[in-house]
Amino acid sequence: MVKVRMKDLIDKFNLELISGEEGIHRPIQTSDISRPGLEMAGFFTYYPAERLQLLGKTELSFFYGLEDPLKRKERMDRLCTDETPGIIISRSMDVPEELIEASERTEVPILRSNVTTTRLSSRLTNFLEGQLAPSTAIHGVLVDIYGVGVLITGQSGVGKSETALELVKRGHRLVADDSVEIKQESENTLIGNAPELIQHLLEIRGLGIINVMTLFGAGAIRNYKKISLVITLELWDQKKVYDRLGLEEDMMQIIDTKIPRMTIPVRPGRNLAVIIEVAAMNFRLKNMGMNAARQFSERLTREIQTGDYEDTEY
Amino acid sequence: MVEKELVVKLETGLQARPAALFVQEANRFQSEIFLEKDGKKVNAKSIMGIMSLAVSTGSKVIITTDGNDEVDAMEALTEFVKGE
Numbered sequence: 001m002v003k004v005r006m007k008d009l010i011d012k013f014n015l016e017l018i019s020g021e022e023g024i025h026r027p028i029q030t031s032d033i034s035r036p037g038l039e040m041a042g043f044f045t046y047y048p049a050e051r052l053q054l055l056g057k058t059e060l061s062f063f064y065g066l067e068d069p070l071k072r073k074e075r076m077d078r079l080c081t082d083e084t085p086g087i088i089i090s091r092s093m094d095v096p097e098e099l100i101e102a103s104e105r106t107e108v109p110i111l112r113s114n115v116t117t118t119r120l121s122s123r124l125t126n127f128l129e130g131q132l133a134p135s136t137a138i139h140g141v142l143v144d145i146y147g148v149g150v151l152i153t154g155q156s157g158v159g160k161s162e163t164a165l166e167l168v169k170r171g172h173r174l175v176a177d178d179s180v181e182i183k184q185e186s187e188n189t190l191i192g193n194a195p196e197l198i199q200h201l202l203e204i205r206g207l208g209i210i211n212v213m214t215l216f217g218a219g220a221i222r223n224y225k226k227i228s229l230v231i232t233l234e235l236w237d238q239k240k241v242y243d244r245l246g247l248e249e250d251m252m253q254i255i256d257t258k259i260p261r262m263t264i265p266v267r268p269g270r271n272l273a274v275i276i277e278v279a280a281m282n283f284r285l286k287n288m289g290m291n292a293a294r295q296f297s298e299r300l301t302r303e304i305q306t307g308d309y310e311d312t313e314y
Numbered sequence: 315m316v317e318k319e320l321v322v323k324l325e326t327g328l329q330a331r332p333a334a335l336f337v338q339e340a341n342r343f344q345s346e347i348f349l350e351k352d353g354k355k356v357n358a359k360s361i362m363g364i365m366s367l368a369v370s371t372g373s374k375v376i377i378t379t380d381g382n383d384e385v386d387a388m389e390a391l392t393e394f395v396k397g398e
Contacts, residue, residue: 156357156360177362179356197368198365203361
């Protein structure tokens with residue numbers, strides 16, 4: 001699946017198309033950017049043709065310093081391969097004739113930007129890394145609760161959307177309902193968002209599709225959110241043992257990242273929204289170093305070890 | 315697990331109403347059912363998921379069913395997207 005094409009770069013960075021218009025739909029496969037300096041000098045042994053090529057002042061000055069017209073033509077020809085997604089000239093510099101000729105023949109798009117080379121290079125890398133990050137889609141609901149991105153998962157019909165509605169009613173923010181697109185933007189960072197078509201929408205059985213933004217206002221939604229906690233809802237299983245202490249840490253792996261997970265049994269009369277709200281607050285507290293379960297457990301252990309119960313507080 | 319790639323022949327594609335019917339059909343089965351289009355995979359029992367794919371007529375989709383009634387589920391859903 002192609003995630004980003006040259007055309008996206010042109011739109012995003014306002015690049016000027018010099019030649020090779022036929023190639024603007026070429027896909028970009030890697031976020032690495034190449035500055036072909038040694039290639040200008042004729043060393044093509046390790047030329048990374050699949051990368052986006054960036055020609056700055058250094059590369060072009062060297063090129064203009066070449067006197068042999070044959071060499072100039074040859075170098076530019078070898079720069080434009082079938083694999084090359086595109087070549088970008090920075091600082092609004094003039095584009096060599098030889099490069100335009102080569103690009104027209106091979107349909108490699110040549111673009112120009114007025115930004116300086118290093119800045120352009122870092123912006124391009126950032127953008128490409130974001131776009132090319134590994135991604136997946138998960139069946140669930142993503143809500144921002146007190147600033148914690150909570151992904152609620154569970155079987156169809158267990159009450160994910162209803163819980164989300166209640167959470168929105170309590171002032172939290174909906175990110176995505178039913179289908180969450182997740183991107184691993186950097187190591188250990190998962191960003192979730194809704195597929196564009198169903199952004200801000202919630203489906204409640206019996207009501208149908210509702211628009212959370214028009215109903216509750218712009219404060220009730222978010223377009224994307226980092227996922228910090230997974231809560232799995234499941235129908236109460238008599239035979240299953242549920243966590244009673246909160247000392248165990250269950251993890252769920254999404255792409256290459258592990259996220260803490262809690263499994264919450266659903267039974268009539270349990271207010272899930274409140275439970276999830278508290279789970280999110282407790283998660284924040286744990287991150288600040290306050291773990292109620294662990295502190296209590298340590299106290300209990302101490303009492304048992306010392307044997308006699310010393311009542312100092314009363 | 316049963317997996318099948320097929321072309322959607324349903325004239326309207328999976329617009330809102332047909333999508334709801336498709337999901338209703340999928341929910342009749344116990345198996346886990348997924349629908350994939352252009353590398354995006356969603357739970358076939360979730361209407362928002364299905365609609366987010368915007369499946370048009372003629373598009374290629376992959377249906378996966380997994381569970382004790384996977385064969386029946388596949389048959390029913392295949393029949394559905396054929397649009398007869």
